[in-house]
Amino acid sequence: MSAGAARQAPRIPPEDHVFVDDVKKSFGTTQVLKGVTMHLRRKETAVIIGGSGAGKTTLLRLLIGLEKPTSGHIWVDGEDIGPLGERPMNRVRQKFGMVFQYAALLDSLNIFDNVAFPLREHRKHMSEKDIRDKVVSMLNLLGLENKEKRMPSELSGGQRKRVGLARALMLEPKILIYDEPTSGLDPQTSRMVDDLIEETRDRFGVTSVVISHDMASTFRIAHQAFLVIQGQVVASGTPDELAYGESEIAREFIAASGVAPDRVGRVENFKQAPEGGAAVRYHPSS
Ligand SMILES: Nc1ncnc2c1ncn2[C@@H]1O[C@H](COP(=O)(O)OP(=O)(O)OP(=O)(O)O)[C@@H](O)[C@H]1O
């Protein structure tokens, strides 16, 4: 909980890691988000789907405090991040790890230095030996042993994703955000990335937020999915609830993708909501 002037959270369920509370965002006269409400539950995977230009990236930028809502609130661990200045916001940002599209590795640095980068930037007190131990054990954990001296260009797309994930995990975030993690990957590698997202969630106990255009991936990994259309969450629920539930717009969106959850199935070792889990809630379209 924050001290000082930050607003007291009114009614946030304890399982909500992030609560997006009626958030609106305008750029000039254009309203991009029109009152978005989302409960992102602890240690679950939430997948945000929706058409191009729907406002997904804008939402992501608001979550990590790169933009401020025009109105509404974003509560992270019960703390309203809207009023925070740059310095306290940096503290909140450390709760988040970002896995960027195409991994966004630094091409001129080898794999070791790419993964060590956040530690060298944010953990100035750490010795070179501690950095080495931490980086090497993470690379081993993610199946990248003996790749330290390679350059990013010498790795496959799937390996680069894992390096990006290793780097995102260095500062031990509690919330991992993946921006289109499977775009540009072949179906087999996409499946490996899906497995990796679920394994990482389970092993590190993180909350995952995934922005995706990949419906098959969404069905494999999502505890809940949010369908965003023109700046509004029009439906949310489990993949089955979206594909076969009450929301016509969701059924149509999924049918148009040509992918069905019962044909795709879950990633191997998919675990339902942890700790007995929050009951699945369904928000009919607004
Ligand atoms: N800084 C900005 N200034 C003005 N308009 C913006 C700004 N950022 C985003 N927009 C507009 O907001 C809308 C939503 O953009 P956003 O990038 O959030 O969409 P998206 O859902 O991520 O789309 P995609 O799936 O194509 O990545 C777009 O119409 C975009 O032009």
Ligand SMILES: [Mg+2]
């Ligand atoms: Mg986007």
